[in-house]
Every structure is written in structure tokens, then in C-alpha cells.
Amino acid sequence: MKIMNQNLTILISLLLLMTIHACGGESSQKSDSEPVNEESGLTNFQLEHGIGPVTEEVELGEFDPQLAAEGEEVFKAKCTACHRPTERYIGPASGEILNRRSPTYVMNMIMNPDEMTREHPEGKKLLQEYMSPMPYQNVTVEQARAIVEYFRTIEMTDENVTNQ
Numbered sequence: 001m002k003i004m005n006q007n008l009t010i011l012i013s014l015l016l017l018m019t020i021h022a023c024g025g026e027s028s029q030k031s032d033s034e035p036v037n038e039e040s041g042l043t044n045f046q047l048e049h050g051i052g053p054v055t056e057e058v059e060l061g062e063f064d065p066q067l068a069a070e071g072e073e074v075f076k077a078k079c080t081a082c083h084r085p086t087e088r089y090i091g092p093a094s095g096e097i098l099n100r101r102s103p104t105y106v107m108n109m110i111m112n113p114d115e116m117t118r119e120h121p122e123g124k125k126l127l128q129e130y131m132s133p134m135p136y137q138n139v140t141v142e143q144a145r146a147i148v149e150y151f152r153t154i155e156m157t158d159e160n161v162t163n164q
């Protein structure tokens, strides 16, 4: 009987935690006009470009070295604790990210990592693989865009990435 009670307490605590978590996260922005993917409950836009504040596809224009330099500054200050340009570290190597994600996806992951790793199939997979949550680093949309420009300078092929 005692054991059952303990289990119940744990269950209730877990449920409470989940509710608090759900309320705390930013709500996903689903466009009604788009079909919702049945398996994930996400729109096609969200599947390709991520869940977060960037709801229009960001097109990369001509490479902008000044913007890339700004992005590198932010990256050095806020991301190098967990990311290395060309090596897997606490998180994936930054240089390989644009090979598999759209610029918009990258910006949404930077701005909204919590929901991305909870709701997005690719984000969930990564969290399972790295087993360490990525925190939101108080990055503005402009800074996130600058980081994408910086990532363009270290874009690399999968073969070059050191996966220790």
C-alpha cells in the first residue's frame, strides 16, 4: 500500500511538472491555412523550418561578411560553451548544421530550443542523441540571422566533421 502511494505521488508530481512545462513554453504558431502533419501535429512549414518566432522563410542572399563577423561575435560569447565550429562537442558541430537544416530552422532552434526539442521530430532526435538540453541564450532574431551568416563561413561536408 505504501509503495502504491509513493508511486502515485511520483505520478502526480510528474503530471504537475509536465503541466508547468507546457504552460511555460512559447506556444507554437500554426498557420490555419496549412495542412497539419498527422504524425507530428506540425504544419509542413514547421517540419521544414522549425517551430518558433520565424514564421516566414528566410532566404540567404549574397554572402555578407560584416553580418557574419557580427554573428561570430555572438557565437563566441554565447555558444562556444557547447558548440565547436568543426567538432562535435556538447552539441553538434556548427559547421555541419546548414548542410541538413534550412536557415529558418536554425534560427528557430536558436530562438526556441526548448519547444524544438520537445515538439519537433528532428529536435527530439537530437536531444535523444546528445542527452543535454540546449538553453535559450537571449539571442534576438537579428543576432540569430547573423549567426546563420557566420555558419555559412564554416559550412563543411559531413566527412570533415570529427565525430569522436
Ligand code: HEC
Residues within 6 Å of the ligand: 074, 075, 078, 079, 080, 081, 082, 083, 090, 091, 092, 097, 100, 101, 106, 109, 110, 113, 117, 122, 126, 127, 128, 130, 131, 132, 133, 134, 135, 137, 139, 147
Ligand atoms: C549548454 C549547451 C548549449 C549552448 C550554450 C548552446 N547549445 Fe546549441 N545545442 C546544444 C545541444 C546539446 C544540442 C542538441 C539538441 C539538444 O540536445 O538539445 C544543440 C543543438 C543546436 C542546434 C540544432 C542543430 C541541428 O542539427 O538541428 C543549433 C542550430 C544550435 N544548437 C545552435 C546554437 C547556437 C547558435 C548557440 C548560441 C546562441 C547555442 N546553440 C548554444 C547545446 C547548446
